[in-house]
Amino acid sequence: MSNFVSVILCSNCHSRYVEITEWTNEKKAIIYCRTCNNREEITNFTLGRCKVSNIELQKIRDTKAVPGKAEK
């Protein structure tokens, strides 16, 4: 059995090392890229974490959304 998940990649450097480092008093998440220190506030979303294979990680990168185009 397999499960479909979505993964957040840093749009600045394409790193997969993205995490929520803190929450604001308004319960907005601060999403942070450990690779390039990119930081953004998001509302009404959170992140989970699991281990994926290198093949699955490559599929994630191959199907990522880019400006003007949704993910495949």
Ligand SMILES: [Zn+2]
């Ligand atoms: Zn980054």
